[in-house]
Amino acid sequence: MRGIVWLRRDLRLNDQPALTAACEACSEVIPLFVFDEPLLQSHVFGSACVSFMLGCLEDVAASLARRGVTLQWRRGEPAEEIVRAARAWKADAVYWNRDYEPGAIERDRAVQQRLGRIGVVVRTFKDHVVFETEEIRSATGGPMQRYSAYRARWWTKWRAVKPIALPVPRLLTAKKAASLPLPPPLPSASDLGYEPVALPIEPGERSAQKRLRQFVAGPIHTYIMGRNLPAVDGSSILSPHFRFGTLSARAAVHAALASLTQGRRVSRPDVFTWIDELVWRDFFQQILAAFPHVVDRPFRQLPTPAPRAPGAERDRLYQAWCMGKTGFPIVDAGMRQLNQTGWMHNRVRMIVASFLIKDLRIDWQSGERYFMQRLIDADVAANNGNWQWCASTGTDSMPGHRVFNPLLQSRKFDPEGVYIRSHVPELATVQTDHIHAPHLMTHEEQVLVGCHIGVDYPSPIVDHRQAREEYLALVKQRGLR
Ligand SMILES: Cc1cc2nc3c(=O)[nH]c(=O)nc-3n(C[C@H](O)[C@H](O)[C@H](O)COP(=O)(O)OP(=O)(O)OC[C@H]3O[C@@H](n4cnc5c(N)ncnc54)[C@H](O)[C@@H]3O)c2cc1C
Structure with a gap:
């Protein structure tokens, strides 16, 4: 029996349920990765994420090669490519680990139907999560919507089931390799239409x-x-x-x-x-x-505070946020870290998200999209869930009346300004007393440290206190909590 293992978001050999099952059931195993051309062309993800994925593919291809097995790859529309590969290689079965994104669920259903029509068996496995939706239900049998209750049940389930982590399949050796032509070397980021970037985290x-x-x-x-x-x-x-x-x-x-x-x-x-x-x-x-609607809409449809500024002014504020030029050092450090490396610390992700949504009153979906295009760990579920949490539209969200104060957050979590200085070089010489609010330096102090506010580093683009009051008034007016 010949089985294809369709690798997707499971680029490893340890604890790999689809690969393990294929090795046990099939005499020949063909690991296959498909570069999703429509997805690549959409540029929903950015260069950091794509480069990281390529690094992971190189690593898993090398690990397979050490065991005498070749990673095959194709580029195109995934459903077409999988069906074509199954036909060309006369596969009896295709194995994959499940993906929970709405688009992926639809794609996988279509692939399964098409493979069924040509007599190819499909086997799918839980892998990406510890527990799937069906495994942890509310008292009424529906999906859980409160994290605290979900957490309690998750732990009960863990203790009851004690999920195991599988080793690298023992049977994964050259004996399993199908004799197929060797694929060309994996493409580079530029081959895929992305910029090669220096990654802050080693892939693989x-x-x-x-x-x-x-x-x-x-x-x-x-x-x-x-x-x-x-x-x-x-x-x-x-x-x-x-x-x-x-x-x-x-x-x-x-x-x-x-x-x-x-x-x-x-x-x-x-x-x-x-x-x-x-x-x-x-x-x-x-x-x-x-709740797949969260991809396009808030989890909870609530009246949202009106945007702060229309048209060009909104775009100016949004660009300042994207580029890390808001005049709020902790926000700017976070956005510049994101732009330069594809990474941002979780605490700072929360600060910049609150700032975009509550100080600038720009829709959270704009922030969500920007993060997807920049983050090395861009993930629909985590990104959407967290943006909705920050926007107070999600399941267990931050209360609508809670607005992060960038100055207090900065003083509390980066007291010496080490993080700020490492990402905002024009503030490198500013003393710790002023690092969180450099616009409060006197003219003499600015001259002394060689950082002129409004010239070398921007003045704050909004007055936080006023922005907060306006936001809270709108929240109250619209009956939000
Ligand atoms: C606005 C916003 C957008 C975000 N977008 C993403 C995203 O696209 N992809 C992503 O993986 N995370 C996202 N997060 C969650 C979190 O910021 C990152 O998972 C975390 O910073 C990763 O760092 P770490 O691996 O050191 O996490 P650790 O603190 O070491 O946590 C361990 C793991 O738990 C998971 N995790 C941690 N925090 C969260 C969380 N709040 N929600 C879901 N999973 C979490 C991650 O897989 C993480 O690697 C977002 C958070 C915010 C506030």
Whole structure:
């Protein structure tokens, strides 16, 4: 029996259910990746995300090659390419791990039907999440909509099921390799129409495992404090790996729990708080699967405060936000980090999102799209869920009346301005007293540090206090909470 394993967001060999099942059932296994041409042309994702994916593909291709198996690849419309490959290679079955994005669900259904018509069997597997929507239901049997309740059930389920993480399939050897012509080398980012970029995070399964080992050996045990400090190595920085499946969430939970019995300075609250972030990840995946309307509309259809500015003025404010030229150093540092590296720290993601939505009163979907185009870990479920959380339109959202104060956030989470200085070079010489609000420097102080506000660095594009009051008045007027 000949089986194709269609690799998608699962670019690894460890704990790979589709690959393991194919190795067990088939005498010949053909791993295949399809570059989705319509998706690539849409530029929904940006160069950082595409470059990271290519790095992961190179890595998984090398790991397969070491076992005598070749990664095949094609480029085109995925449904067409899979059916064409199944026909050309006379495959009996196609194996894949499930994807919960509405477009992917539709695509997979179409592929399954077309393969069925030519007599090719399809086997699909849970992989991307620890628990799928159907596995964790509310008391009435529907999908869960509150994170806190979901979290409690997630943990009950974990203890009951104890999901296992599979090893690399033992049977994955040269004996499984089908004799097919070798594919050309994998394309580069430029071949795909994207700019090659220097990645801030090393792609591939081995790098993911190395980082996981480092993280659970140290930073995870101070995560509650460390995760909020953008200048500190306090969070795992594994999100692009979870996004492309170079690391499985199951394996990560096991590693985190195991760290409680291994180190000398262990902290249960920190470890469980970190795992709860993976629960958030599952939560947003199941929200997307159960409520696909969130892709185009708010989860909760609420009256939204009117935009602050129309037409050209709105565009000016939006451009200032995108370029990191708002005059609010913590916002600008975050946006510049995003633009330059494809990465932004979670605390800063929340600050810049609140600023866009509540200070500038620009629709959250514009921010969501911009993040998708820039983030290395761009993921529909997590990005949409978090933007809706910040916009107070989501499931368990931030209350509508809560507006982050960029100055207080900056003082609290980047007290010395280390993060700001590393991303906003024109503020490098500004003293810590003024780093969070450089526009408050006197003329003499500006001359002294060589940073002229309005010339070298912008004045604030809005008055935060006034913007907050206006926003809250609109929230009250529209009966929002
Ligand atoms: C406006 C906004 C947009 C976001 N867009 C994305 C996105 O496109 N892709 C993405 O992966 N994350 C997104 N996040 C969530 C979060 O910022 C990142 O997952 C986190 O910064 C990744 O860093 P880390 O790997 O060090 O996370 P850690 O703190 O180490 O957490 C471990 C893992 O848990 C998951 N996780 C953590 N926080 C969240 C969260 N709030 N929601 C869902 N999963 C989470 C991630 O997979 C992460 O790698 C967004 C957050 C905000 C506020």
